[in-house]
Amino acid sequence: MTESVSALDLIIDAAYLVTSICFIIGLRLLSNPKSARLGNTISMIGMAVALVATGFKLDFAAAWWVLVFGLGLGAAVGIYSARAVKMTAMPQMVALFNGAGGGAAAMVATAEFLRQGSAATPASWDNALAVVLSSVIGSISFTGSIVAFLKLQELMTGRPITYPAQQVVNALLGIAIVAASIMTVAGYMPLQAYFVALAGAAILGVLFVLPIGGADMPVIISLLNSFTGLAAAMTGFVLGNNVLIISGALVGASGTLLTMMMGKAMNRSIANVLFGAFGKVTTSSGGVAAGVTGGPIREATADDVATMLAYAKHVVVVPGYGMAVAQAQHSVRELADQLEKRGVDVKYAIHPVAGRMPGHMNVLLAEANVPYPALYDMEDINPEFPRTDVALVIGANDVTNPAARNVPSSPIYGMPILDVDKAQNVVVLKRSMKPGFAGIDNPLYELPNTLMLFGDAKASIDKLVSAVKTV
Amino acid sequence: MSAHLLTELTVFVLAVFVGLEVISKVPTTLHTPLMSATNAIHGIVLVGALLVAVVAEPRLGLVPSVLVVFLASLNVFGGYVVTQRMLAMFKARTPSKDGAPNR
Numbered sequence: 001m002t003e004s005v006s007a008l009d010l011i012i013d014a015a016y017l018v019t020s021i022c023f024i025i026g027l028r029l030l031s032n033p034k035s036a037r038l039g040n041t042i043s044m045i046g047m048a049v050a051l052v053a054t055g056f057k058l059d060f061a062a063a064w065w066v067l068v069f070g071l072g073l074g075a076a077v078g079i080y081s082a083r084a085v086k087m088t089a090m091p092q093m094v095a096l097f098n099g100a101g102g103g104a105a106a107m108v109a110t111a112e113f114l115r116q117g118s119a120a121t122p123a124s125w126d127n128a129l130a131v132v133l134s135s136v137i138g139s140i141s142f143t144g145s146i147v148a149f150l151k152l153q154e155l156m157t158g159r160p161i162t163y164p165a166q167q168v169v170n171a172l173l174g175i176a177i178v179a180a181s182i183m184t185v186a187g188y189m190p191l192q193a194y195f196v197a198l199a200g201a202a203i204l205g206v207l208f209v210l211p212i213g214g215a216d217m218p219v220i221i222s223l224l225n226s227f228t229g230l231a232a233a234m235t236g237f238v239l240g241n242n243v244l245i246i247s248g249a250l251v252g253a254s255g256t257l258l259t260m261m262m263g264k265a266m267n268r269s270i271a272n273v274l275f276g277a278f279g280k281v282t283t284s285s286g287g288v289a290a291g292v293t294g295g296p297i298r299e300a301t302a303d304d305v306a307t308m309l310a311y312a313k314h315v316v317v318v319p320g321y322g323m324a325v326a327q328a329q330h331s332v333r334e335l336a337d338q339l340e341k342r343g344v345d346v347k348y349a350i351h352p353v354a355g356r357m358p359g360h361m362n363v364l365l366a367e368a369n370v371p372y373p374a375l376y377d378m379e380d381i382n383p384e385f386p387r388t389d390v391a392l393v394i395g396a397n398d399v400t401n402p403a404a405r406n407v408p409s410s411p412i413y414g415m416p417i418l419d420v421d422k423a424q425n426v427v428v429l430k431r432s433m434k435p436g437f438a439g440i441d442n443p444l445y446e447l448p449n450t451l452m453l454f455g456d457a458k459a460s461i462d463k464l465v466s467a468v469k470t471v
Numbered sequence: 472m473s474a475h476l477l478t479e480l481t482v483f484v485l486a487v488f489v490g491l492e493v494i495s496k497v498p499t500t501l502h503t504p505l506m507s508a509t510n511a512i513h514g515i516v517l518v519g520a521l522l523v524a525v526v527a528e529p530r531l532g533l534v535p536s537v538l539v540v541f542l543a544s545l546n547v548f549g550g551y552v553v554t555q556r557m558l559a560m561f562k563a564r565t566p567s568k569d570g571a572p573n574r
Contacts, residue, residue: 070540078549104543253490359502
């Protein structure tokens with residue numbers, strides 16, 4: 001930096017440095033549930049420092065109304081919805097906030113683009129490039145997050161939406177965006193080209209989320225999060241603002257890492273998630289009523305299961321999204337309390353992709369006051385199944401499917417699963433014999449050590465709770 | 472390419488590495504709060520929004536200026552409140568049972 005820098009600018013930059021440090025420490029403290037809250041508070045303080053510092057550069061007299069309506073309304077709506085949202089709806093809430101950030105990044109870049117366009121000296125190519133990248137990525141994130149929100153909120157179908165030549169259309173659109181971006185940077189009809197790139201990216205955001213199914217949402221939510229992070233970082237390049245660059249890079253890195261982890265947990269590449277339209281097999285393919293592959297299944301009553309649980313030593317609960325949909329997590333905790341009173345050891349096995357965003361199931365159980373030390377990751381719990389008396393599978397299907405281990409022709413072959421079939425007894429709580437999201441038969445249900453308990457998850461667990469009390 | 476850009480790229484790349492390093496230590500139990508916390512952090516774009524909107528001659532015009540600040544502050548405030556709410560639910564309480572697995 002050779003240009004003369006005023007003392008005020010130095011102080012503001014120093015404040016931004018404090019912010020960056022707060023964000024990094026905040027994220028570091030998130031590595032333990034005990035310190036996580038403190039971490040988030042430190043991160044909040046960092047944000048406050050950055051906002052106050054930025055205040056010294058603003059012209060309040062000229063644009064106070066932007067603060068009142070923009071900042072005031074944004075804060076009010078944000079805080080209200082964050083407080084009101086149910087924990088099951090957390091993924092779509094995060095998607096919405098994420099989209100808002102992406103949209104803001106695209107708009108900031110657009111403002112800079114317009115300013116540069118009217119400036120006496122044309123922008124350097126690298127600045128123009130940062131502007132275009134920020135707009136394009138932010139815009140994809142904005143519309144993509146909105147579609148993800150609509151899907152998760154079930155305002156539109158959660159199933160993949162596909163049409164002929166979908167990928168060709170997306171590829172052509174992608175090429176058009178790149179071409180328009182290059183034209184903008186090269187200064188050839190920059191104004192028109194810029195808005196073509198911006199609009200194209202907005203459309204691409206919609207189109208690339210449309211074919212993503214509900215169960216793949218954890219991947220998409222993390223990916224979109226990382227997009228908004230990158231967009232914010234690009235905005236930092238545009239404005240020459242280090243705190244935006246650092247924060248954006250942190251978020252981009254974390255989102256990318258989580259995206260890869262989710263893909264690994266499903267044994268699928270990110271490309272497969274994005275373009276595979278997984279779970280496209282709609283409406284109960286395969287047999288319905290009696291056994292998906294025609295094999296015999298054993299149906300149990302709540303009393304049978306309650307007795308089995310009450311006299312067990314080790315019980316592992318395997319919750320799936322079905323449990324959350326039935327709002328059964330509080331009943332599950334009650335059941336665990338009853339069992340623990342009788343000296344039964346209860347653990348929870350959490351598959352990495354259970355729920356609709358990474359770690360979603362942990363939050364749902366934490367909300368129901370399940371202590372977090374009782375929640376086990378897949379790698380930690382799998383060796384325990386052979387020593388488990390009863391594995392209680394509640395609304396989980398594909399993540400327990402042994403076909404993933406031993407049927408090479410299965411679409412989910414190779415996906416790491418919870419080895420519930422190795423438990424002494426397996427009890428599956430399920431609404432009906434309909435196959436799970438992936439539309440794949442689950443041989444688990446036909447194993448000799450498996451009992452099926454049909455019905456709504458919450459109603460079944462409530463029955464189990466009262467039955468255990470009387471055992 | 473200016474020296475200034477190179478400095479910024481350096482900052483960016485180093486921050487990516489710090490991000491990967493810090494995030495990889497977060498247990499799966501906390502992945503949702505992590506995502507929500509990073510979601511709030513990219514709300515820092517609010518700084519950018521304020522810088523382009525709360526000025527004497529905003530380039531975006533009246534309504535878009537309000538909108539950009541609205542979107543960014545929705546991201547910041549919503550993101551932090553939701554994260555805080557989630558983290559408050561994580562409790563270690565193991566009902567009066569010694570020797571419980573504590574990880």
